[in-house]
Amino acid sequence: MSDASARARRATIDDADTVARLLHDFNVEFDTESPGPAAIADRLRSLLADTSTFALLAGHPACATALVTLRPNVWFDGPVALLDELYVAPALRDRGIGSALIELLVDECAARGVELIEINVDESDVDTMRFYERHGFHLVQPDSGERAFYFSRELGG
């Protein structure tokens, strides 16, 4: 893949099956429960029809994806974006594909008036943290001068 950047593109609803397969592979690789590609694709078709979710793909055939959700925030005029998922198939890592997705992510966010992009990264994923820091993301938050932890609580479904 000599020109990864040119191959990163925004996914359409027609790409839902492709994005879903990659997200499923992501979960399988990292031993996370997956509802399966078909169920993910169904949900993606609904989410990608709305403006608060978009997805990116890279590679022919697609070997990498990013999934992004937007929400309002009282401190910014535009939405805040969260990079929910970023996955590159194992055989194609370290070729700039992840970087190409991040560059397109930033462009797509800027086009939507996004002023802040957020990511949550597991503490042991040191390489992933370095990757995001190389791309301008801060672990030490500029306003507080310190790191922030992610907390979550699931509600009984």
Added chain:
Amino acid sequence: MSDASARARRATIDDADTVARLLHDFNVEFDTESPGPAAIADRLRSLLADTSTFALLAGHPACATALVTLRPNVWFDGPVALLDELYVAPALRDRGIGSALIELLVDECAARGVELIEINVDESDVDTMRFYERHGFHLVQPDSGERAFYFSRELGG
């Protein structure tokens, strides 16, 4: 305030000035830049008219607020909620008002089909972390067995 729980309530658009004043006080107390109560109130009137933001208030007169945004997520049928802000005026802390807001937050989220509530907490806020852990929030994430850090990148406005 003997019955803090009964006094926690969902804010309406008419409460925008009240919520804004408390969010402004929050920023002033923690040396964070604030656009000022009037500008915050303007934005809140717009946000609270939509379903992806809600706010809570507690106290008569109001002395505490919570601000919550919702977004879609591919892993859940319903939206995911982020507790963006939680503030109790200094003179009225340690009286259960924050807990009353969290209890109402959970109820309001459950009523909206939310299955996951998220919070980002600064690393040095040990008391705040303990508070959320007492209320069922996890620092060590159940799926990964580890902590996660929050990363962010501002885009040039």
